[in-house]
Amino acid sequence: MGLRRELGLDIEGLLKRQASYIAECQLPSGAIPRHVGGMTDTWCHIACAIALDLCRQHTLASRAYRWLSEVQNADGSWWSSYSGDQPGDLTRDSNYCSYLAVGLWYHYLTTLDSGFLHTMWPTLEKGIAFTLRLQQPTGEIYWAYDPNDTPYPLSLLAASSCIWKSLDCGLRIARMVGQDKPDWALASQKLAQAMMERPQLFARSGDGITDYAMNWYYPVLTGVIGGHQAEERVRRRWADFIVEEWGCKCTAEEPCWVTVAETGELIVALNRIGEDRKARLLLDWILKLQDTDGCFWTGIKLPEKEVWPRQEKFTWVSAAVVMAVTAQFRGQIQLR
Numbered sequence: 001m002g003l004r005r006e007l008g009l010d011i012e013g014l015l016k017r018q019a020s021y022i023a024e025c026q027l028p029s030g031a032i033p034r035h036v037g038g039m040t041d042t043w044c045h046i047a048c049a050i051a052l053d054l055c056r057q058h059t060l061a062s063r064a065y066r067w068l069s070e071v072q073n074a075d076g077s078w079w080s081s082y083s084g085d086q087p088g089d090l091t092r093d094s095n096y097c098s099y100l101a102v103g104l105w106y107h108y109l110t111t112l113d114s115g116f117l118h119t120m121w122p123t124l125e126k127g128i129a130f131t132l133r134l135q136q137p138t139g140e141i142y143w144a145y146d147p148n149d150t151p152y153p154l155s156l157l158a159a160s161s162c163i164w165k166s167l168d169c170g171l172r173i174a175r176m177v178g179q180d181k182p183d184w185a186l187a188s189q190k191l192a193q194a195m196m197e198r199p200q201l202f203a204r205s206g207d208g209i210t211d212y213a214m215n216w217y218y219p220v221l222t223g224v225i226g227g228h229q230a231e232e233r234v235r236r237r238w239a240d241f242i243v244e245e246w247g248c249k250c251t252a253e254e255p256c257w258v259t260v261a262e263t264g265e266l267i268v269a270l271n272r273i274g275e276d277r278k279a280r281l282l283l284d285w286i287l288k289l290q291d292t293d294g295c296f297w298t299g300i301k302l303p304e305k306e307v308w309p310r311q312e313k314f315t316w317v318s319a320a321v322v323m324a325v326t327a328q329f330r331g332q333i334q335l336r
Contacts, residue, residue, distance in 0.1 A: 009287070011329055017294035018318035019055035022048045025315050026060060029085050030067030035312040039081040039088050042068065042096045044316035046103040051319035053110040054326045061107055062116065068100060069123040076126030080144070090147035095159040098131040100124050101170035102162075114176055121177050128170050131163060132187050139194030140201040157195065157202040158214035164191050165222035195224055211252035213241045213262050221269035230273045243302060247285045250299065257308070259299035260286050264320030271327040283328055286321075296321055 026032045032048040033040040049064035071085060072078060077097050081088035104120055107113070134142040140155035141163055167188040174181045194201055216237050220230040240252045247263035249256055263286045270279035289297045295313040300306065 011325060014290075014294075015055050015322055015325060018296075018322045019052055019057050021295050021313070021318050022052060022315045023057060023060055026064065027084065029070070030063035030065075031071075031082060031085065032064055032315055034314050034316060038312065039083055041081045041089075042078045043093070043099050044314075044319070046099050047319040047323075048315045049103050050106045051322035053107050054322050056110070058107070058111050058113075061103075065100070065103065065107065065116075065120055069120065072123055072126065076128075076130035077145075078127075091144050092130070093144045093159075094131040094134045094141050095143075095156075095162050095166075097127045098163050098166035098170070100127050101166040101173060105169035105172055108173070108176070117173050118177050121173070121179070124170060124173065125179075128167070128184060131166075132183070135187055135190070138198065138201060139190035139192075140198075141191060155194075155202050156215075157199075158212065158218040160191060160195055160202065161218040161222040161224050164188060164195070164224050167191070168223070192224055195219065211240070213248050213250060213252070213266070216241060217248075217266050217269045220273060221265055223272070226273065231275070234270070234273070234275065242282075245285055246288070246300065246302060247282055256302040257299050258302060260289050260296045260317050261298070261320040264317075264324035267324035268327040271330070276328070279324075279328055283324060286324075 022032060025036050025038075026048075027040075031040045032045045034044060045064060045068075049061045052058070052061040052064070067085075068078065071082065073092075077092040079087040079089060080091040080093050080096060100120075101124055104117060104124060108117055131141065134145070134151060136142065136155075141160055143152045143154050143156055143159060145151055167184050171181060171184055171188070174184070217234065219225045220233055225233065237252075241249050243249060243256060243258050246258040247260070248258060248266045250259045250262055251257070263282050267279045267282050270276070270282070286296070289300060289307070291297060291313065293313075296317050297307045298309055298314055298317055301308050
């Protein structure tokens, strides 16, 4: 990768170790479980594939995407989890089923392989079609179908922000493969309007009972909002979620649990709006949660300073670290 050391941080070594851990966990089928012997969910699986691409492990990333084609349900969905290649949780999550678009767009940006976009287009098209079955006339998209094919009548702000980004990437891919998707563009517009103008649609579900950090920064991370509005959103709740010297809490409530993944995603969001100094500060803090094997713990309970959980290190945490580091040092990293 040709990366230099930055203030004592071996950037290349850090990235290589995260990619190596993800690769060690990947199954022969291409599935990337949460840890060795663990379940696979398609959202975290795709996040790991993105990290592999960012670390130039394109063959492994391609294998991960091909696995999704192989296990996709006839209606375009995926189950919420798999054990090996067998279904686990039979919920079908709308965010999980559209996120492939984000992964494929990253794959194209890092490989310039338009042929792979054509290969994966039928899988992507069916996945987004499934997600849009859950969009309501007022623009919000319900979270999921339960195992009995009944929609959960709630919409989650973080997941909806991610779906909006998936639609944005899906439209970019559609143009690359010569497809016109005006229904996707309209769905994206309606979803954005719902998030910006009708926040009650996302609060009425009970999602607001727990004050999640993701609901704070995901509209910034995904680009639903930008500019001064994004800067103000970050500033307004910084003190609610940031623990000095540690990072971003999972929720605003006690007990205090600072997590690497949330902090990593926030770093990407901050870089997106030009807050590089704050982002680098957070990156320095979460390096404390790197274990001696080079991988990262999920998070730490404060004030006890107790790493939790201790049972496993998760692939999606390594993926979040890769995304944070590549966002922070984007000018030094040659993706191709």
